[in-house]
């Protein structure tokens with residue numbers, strides 16, 4: 001890695017817009033001479049939210065690389081259509097889906113059970129499903145839907161699939177966060193009680209920050225030789241989700257937005273290539289570990305205490321089968 005490449009990469013990172021758009025992706029791909037992701041033959045992956053955008057792109061590419069692809073979708077018709085697209089690219093011929101809404105902990109338990117019965121070993125779990133809720137909506141257990149679908153559902157799914165991930169030692173868990181989390185400081189009370197009036201974008205950003213916090217605690221509680229944990233953000237990507245949730249942003253950024261393949265690149269690379277053990281618990285963009293803070297006010301005073309507090313809240317809400325001591 002040349003010093004010039006590192007300096008240019010850092011300049012991009014500081015600029016935010018340069019980093020998050022396709023400008024950053026293209027520059028880094030050239031600067032660091034990225035190669036295609038490695039074969040995933042004999043690897044099994046489970047991806048949430050693979051009916052659209054980054055999840056669909058990741059599933060298609062991993063299927064091309066030879067992985068057995070399982071995915072979770074909340075809608076049967078959309079799942080069937082995604083399966084056809086993924087199967088058309090697959091070299092292993094193994095593409096299966098499970099139907100569950102990630103905000104519903106009962107259905108998360110159900111799919112985890114079916115997934116464990118289907119395959120004893122799980123090499124990679126990708127928590128990708130995500131959306132911005134336009135109005136205050138509650139999941140079946142009374143938790144705000146963004147928090148339920150993107151923090152509690154994935155937390156429980158990881159817990160339930162730990163034996164399968166351990167069987168792949170080291171299994172990998174890749175969680176898709178968002179650059180939006182840079183705007184938020186972790187605060188459990190604001191995260192769990194919400195703020196008035198409801199703001200879907202801010203709620204989403206708070207949940208995406210919480211994913212970074214809980215990921216560190218996963219890495220602390222589960223030895224890296226068993227399972228390694230990574231969070232990443234894809235930059236700003238032209239997906240159906242962005243088009244429908246942030247139409248003005250989509251119009252303004254237009255041609256600067258990344259393609260789904262560019263946004264999904266680091267998800268796929270982390271799944272297929274990266275030797276994550278040395279950076280267990282870290283946060284990635286464009287194949288490199290990145291700082292988790294861009295704004296001083298978002299820095300925590302006691303990150304270790306935040307992690308434990310959030311972990312305990314997730315445990316209390318999901319009643320997982322295993323007590324993982326710190």
Ligand SMILES: NC(=O)c1ccc[n+]([C@@H]2O[C@H](COP(=O)([O-])OP(=O)(O)OC[C@H]3O[C@@H](n4cnc5c(N)ncnc54)[C@H](OP(=O)(O)O)[C@@H]3O)[C@@H](O)[C@H]2O)c1
Pocket residue numbers: 048049050051052053054055072073074075078100101102103127128129130131149176177178179180233234235236237238239240241242
């Ligand atoms: N695009 C970006 O610029 C960007 C930037 C930062 C982070 N991200 C993150 O990247 C991930 C993928 O987003 P995307 O842009 O690809 O959006 P997308 O095109 O809307 O895809 C989101 C996927 O998640 C699924 N999903 C949403 N809520 C779900 C739930 N409760 N249960 C099960 N599945 C659910 C959707 O299913 P349906 O098809 O049924 O709706 C869809 O498959 C999200 O976590 C998002 O926060 C995206």
